[in-house]
Amino acid sequence: MSRQRTAYELVEAVLARLGPEELPFLPEIWALYVKNPGDIEREGERLLGSGILADVAAWAPVVVSFVGGAVLDAAREEITEHSRSGARGVLGWLLRRGSRERRQAVEQPLPPFDDAQRRRIGESVLSRARALGMPQARAQLLADAVVGELQRDADPTGPGA
Amino acid sequence: MREIDAFSLPPPSTERLRLLFLTVAAGAFFGGYWFLVLARDGWRAQNGACGQLAQVADFLDCSTRILVLQSLAPLAGPALVAVLVVLAYVAAPAMITRWHRAEPYAPWPEAVRATVEEAGLSRPPVLMVSGRGLLPRMFTYGRYPRYRVMLPGSIRLYAVTDPSTVTATLAHELGHLRNRDVDRTYLAMFAAICLALVTVVPMGLSAAMTTGATPAFSVTWRNAVLALLVAATFAAAIRAREHDADLRAGQYRPVEMDALLSGGRQERRGLLRLHPRIARRLEVLRSPALLMRPSVAEAVASGIAAGVIVDELGVILQAVLPVPSLVAYWAAGAVAAFPVSGVVGLGLWRAASARTLTWGATLGSGVALGAGLVIGALLAPRSSVQWNLWLSGAPDYTAVAALDQILPGTAIWMVAVLLLLTTLITGWLALAARAWIPGAGPRAWRYAAPFAALLFAVVMGTWFVAARLAAAERWGPADLAALVITPQVALFLMLLVFLSSLALWPRVRTAPAAAALLPAVPLVLVLPLAPLLVAQAPTPVPVGQAARLPDSTQAGAICLGLYTVGTAAFGAPADHPARARLGELLRDSDDPLLRQVGDMFLRGARARSQDLAAVAWTAFVRRCDHLNRYPGRSVPDPVSPFPVEGW
Numbered sequence: 001m002s003r004q005r006t007a008y009e010l011v012e013a014v015l016a017r018l019g020p021e022e023l024p025f026l027p028e029i030w031a032l033y034v035k036n037p038g039d040i041e042r043e044g045e046r047l048l049g050s051g052i053l054a055d056v057a058a059w060a061p062v063v064v065s066f067v068g069g070a071v072l073d074a075a076r077e078e079i080t081e082h083s084r085s086g087a088r089g090v091l092g093w094l095l096r097r098g099s100r101e102r103r104q105a106v107e108q109p110l111p112p113f114d115d116a117q118r119r120r121i122g123e124s125v126l127s128r129a130r131a132l133g134m135p136q137a138r139a140q141l142l143a144d145a146v147v148g149e150l151q152r153d154a155d156p157t158g159p160g161a
Numbered sequence: 162m163r164e165i166d167a168f169s170l171p172p173p174s175t176e177r178l179r180l181l182f183l184t185v186a187a188g189a190f191f192g193g194y195w196f197l198v199l200a201r202d203g204w205r206a207q208n209g210a211c212g213q214l215a216q217v218a219d220f221l222d223c224s225t226r227i228l229v230l231q232s233l234a235p236l237a238g239p240a241l242v243a244v245l246v247v248l249a250y251v252a253a254p255a256m257i258t259r260w261h262r263a264e265p266y267a268p269w270p271e272a273v274r275a276t277v278e279e280a281g282l283s284r285p286p287v288l289m290v291s292g293r294g295l296l297p298r299m300f301t302y303g304r305y306p307r308y309r310v311m312l313p314g315s316i317r318l319y320a321v322t323d324p325s326t327v328t329a330t331l332a333h334e335l336g337h338l339r340n341r342d343v344d345r346t347y348l349a350m351f352a353a354i355c356l357a358l359v360t361v362v363p364m365g366l367s368a369a370m371t372t373g374a375t376p377a378f379s380v381t382w383r384n385a386v387l388a389l390l391v392a393a394t395f396a397a398a399i400r401a402r403e404h405d406a407d408l409r410a411g412q413y414r415p416v417e418m419d420a421l422l423s424g425g426r427q428e429r430r431g432l433l434r435l436h437p438r439i440a441r442r443l444e445v446l447r448s449p450a451l452l453m454r455p456s457v458a459e460a461v462a463s464g465i466a467a468g469v470i471v472d473e474l475g476v477i478l479q480a481v482l483p484v485p486s487l488v489a490y491w492a493a494g495a496v497a498a499f500p501v502s503g504v505v506g507l508g509l510w511r512a513a514s515a516r517t518l519t520w521g522a523t524l525g526s527g528v529a530l531g532a533g534l535v536i537g538a539l540l541a542p543r544s545s546v547q548w549n550l551w552l553s554g555a556p557d558y559t560a561v562a563a564l565d566q567i568l569p570g571t572a573i574w575m576v577a578v579l580l581l582l583t584t585l586i587t588g589w590l591a592l593a594a595r596a597w598i599p600g601a602g603p604r605a606w607r608y609a610a611p612f613a614a615l616l617f618a619v620v621m622g623t624w625f626v627a628a629r630l631a632a633a634e635r636w637g638p639a640d641l642a643a644l645v646i647t648p649q650v651a652l653f654l655m656l657l658v659f660l661s662s663l664a665l666w667p668r669v670r671t672a673p674a675a676a677a678l679l680p681a682v683p684l685v686l687v688l689p690l691a692p693l694l695v696a697q698a699p700t701p702v703p704v705g706q707a708a709r710l711p712d713s714t715q716a717g718a719i720c721l722g723l724y725t726v727g728t729a730a731f732g733a734p735a736d737h738p739a740r741a742r743l744g745e746l747l748r749d750s751d752d753p754l755l756r757q758v759g760d761m762f763l764r765g766a767r768a769r770s771q772d773l774a775a776v777a778w779t780a781f782v783r784r785c786d787h788l789n790r791y792p793g794r795s796v797p798d799p800v801s802p803f804p805v806e807g808w
Binding site: 021033035044045053054064 | 292293294295296297298299300301302314315317318319321322323326330333334346350399403406421422424425426427428429430431434435436437439
């Protein structure tokens with residue numbers, strides 16, 4: 001069996017399905033996301049900005065943010081279950097939320113997801129995209145692409161491969 | 162339909178920011194007064210030293226010097242805020258660049274280059290790319306003349322996938338540069354923050370720790386409202402500047418701006434909305450005339466800020482300037498009147514130039530402005546509270562305009578007169594706009610603005626002097642009018658009425674119906690004087706007070722009588738026998754300085770000198786004030802006239 005993909009590789013595959021012309025910008029976008037993961041979902045008013053959340057055609061930021069976020073959330077649960085050897089309480093909470101864990105989750109191969117986890121990830125991506133005002137058709141397209149790529153991991157010979 | 166040029170007149174954000182600076186200055190004035198005068202026991206040692214002087218002339222010089230210094234010392238408050246603001250303003254661009262780990266954006270895509278070039282800026286900004294930002298959010302920063310636009314870290318992607326969003330957002334930011342509002346906005350933001358950090362919070366803590374619950378509450382709620390007013394004014398200015406920038410961008414990127422606003426969503430608001438609603442922005446972009454309507458809320462806020470400023474500044478200028486009190490208050494009024502004219506008057510003028518001005522909006526603005534001034538008078542932290550009730554060292558001088566001490570009938574008349582006069586001025590502005598704009602265009606505003614400011618200054622200054630007098634004594638409306646409107650003042654007011662009527666001449670020529678209204682203008686302006694004319698009271702006397710002081714040699718008893726009787730003890734302007742009686746009484750007092758004051762009164766009465774009597778009266782009041790606040794060993798406590806033993 002082939003090795004498990006990392007989160008970045010999964011995002012890259014999803015973006016290749018949705019907007020292949022944006023792939024050259026992915027490393028840059030990914031670096032921005034890792035530095036500040038919550039940026040795209042921070043909707044509060046910026047004092048000196050224009051105050052407009054523009055509707056954009058680019059896929060890369062939403063793929064990186066929503067897919068990366070949903071998959072990493074699921075993967076993080078797996079990783080922290082394994083690595084939770086003694087760091088509990090406030091210290092453990094801080095560590096789990098820290099950048100080190102995020103970097104660890106980003107660089108490590110993703111754990112295998114079962115059907116239920118894949119469905120949850122797809123629903124999470126869809127709901128986050130809808131919550132941020134993405135049109136239903138576009139949000140569904142994104143969720144389907146993610147679930148399709150995850151499915152491909154589970155069944156490399158399937159139709160999505 | 163005629164094309165509306167929203168930029169033929171100054172944008173409204175400019176004057177709102179100016180008003181905000183003045184409000185911050187007024188708040189910082191009070192901060193300085195609190196920490197440097199009130200919290201230092203009113204300079205008890207220096208005042209006590211004045212009271213020990215042997216000659217009344219020296220005592221007057223000494224106490225005058227302290228009053229002037231106490232008026233100037235609070236300037237340290239605004240000075241400190243100004244220094245901090247300038248430091249923050251100077252450091253901000255470098256700090257923003259560093260925090261964003263930003264680098265210059267190069268090379269510029271063709272669409273970006275075209276957008277910058279078409280903005281028509283004399284000096285193009287530097288485009289910076291942030292080390293963060295997944296969404297196409299931008300903002301402008303920097304200092305004159307080197308401005309920068311911060312682009313998101315993902316700009317290179319968006320330049321390919323969403324070029325119209327990039328150019329529209331960039332055009333909006335460049336619109337801020339065209340409107341020259343970047344420096345002002347950052348300065349205003351730092352001023353509001355510094356006011357909170359240097360004045361509002363420390364003063365609240367200081368009052369809570371050093372005074373009782375009542376004065377602490379009195380300080381805190383006024384400070385809180387002042388902070389809220391500053392925040393609301395800042396938010397209003399920010400909202401106005403966004404509309405201005407949208408319109409600027411729409412001038413050369415109309416399709417992209419329309420698409421940006423049509424497809425965009427609103428950022429989630431916090432406590433105060435800092436940006437206009439998207440739907441409203443789109444409406445304004447498509448129909449700029451919507452922006453050219455006067456706002457009642459804006460008029461109220463301007464009135465409150467102006468009320469606070471005139472009240473605070475009037476006290477200072479009256480002590481410092483060598484002019485009559487009324488003129489000092491007119492000067493204080495002028496400081497606030499120009500921004501008020503720029504906000505309220507300009508709103509009316511813009512509406513008139515867009516032909517959207519209605520009489521309802523005109524009258525509403527005038528009434529709202531007057532109401533705001535009354536609220537400002539109630540809020541002004543330094544002068545609307547009788548601090549010496551709670552702080553023994555506080556100068557009586559501060560109890561200047563506590564509106565709750567005015568007779569109810571007088572207060573109602575005063576409020577009615579103020580609302581009437583502010584409405585008359587807004588009405589005059591509306592008429593002047595209709596008279597001048599057809600011939601001279603909207604830019605005739607540059608001539609109307611100073612004259613409207615002069616009218617506002619005179620009305621505000623005169624009203625606040627009257628409020629101060631009415632709060633100090635129980636004056637009736639007729640007496641108050643007689644006190645404030647002296648023959649010279651009446652002549653000046655008539656001149657203003659004449660000039661304002663003359664300014665409407667172009668309207669009279671073109672609209673005969675308006676000519677019929679002209680004679681009504683002076684008649685309406687006479688209304689404030691109606692109580693005076695009806696009562697025919699040429700010599701003001703406080704309502705229901707006796708004019709005699711207690712026949713005692715004890716300084717404490719005489720001064721207690723002065724507090725009870727008030728200025729009625731001074732008598733009418735030409736009542737020299739009353740001054741002679743006062744002099745006889747004081748000459749026998751047990752206080753050496755009061756004895757000298759008695760001699761001055763007697764000399765003034767013999768020479769029939771009003772000036773000498775006025776100086777003697779000042780010395781009398783000030784000496785009693787000193788004896789009350791800084792009792793020394795030389796003044797014995799009043800001896801009870803009743804037996805206290807053997808009952």
